[in-house]
Amino acid sequence: MAATQSFDVTTGCDLQEVDNAVNQALKEIIQRFDFKGIKVGVALLRAENTIVLTGPDDFKIKAIWDVLQTKLVRRKVPLKNLTPGAIENAAGGTARQEIALQQGIPIEAAREIVKFVKEHKLKKIQVSIQADQVRVSSPSETSCRA
Secondary structure, three states, X not given: OOOOEEEEEOOOOOHHHHHHHHHHHHHHHHHOHHHOOOOOEEEEEOOOOEEEEEEOOHHHHHHHHHHHHHHHHHOOOOHHHEEEOOOEEEHHHEEEEEEEEOOOOOHHHXXXXXXXXXXXXXXXXXXXXXXXXXXXXXXXXXXXXX
8 A cells, every 4th residue: 555645735924024024114114204203003913914004194005015015025925925905094094004914725715726636637636625725645656746
């Protein structure tokens, strides 16, 4: 009997690198001339997997988002794992935007991966969804090669 070979398909971003990028972006924003004397903020909420941008108006929020994106790219954090929300008006005449961090594969995408593999009718290949990842397994090493 051959040993079972498997691999997992998942996605995510390193939260420590995101935290470092947020801190660098905040330092740069505080130093910029166009942000002098303006109350702005960039905060990483690890428990909720979100980044919150706050500023006086949507123009400043967009500028903060641009700075944050450059810092994330430099730290090799994939921008595809970030989903920016709409810019909302907050209390005190300020604006706020939440950016969701994707950790793991969403269930809809996992179902599409399973469907794709099953459509190709590969022999002895089993695909299963396990929480936020997809496991692909086969009873032998040779049948996993396509």
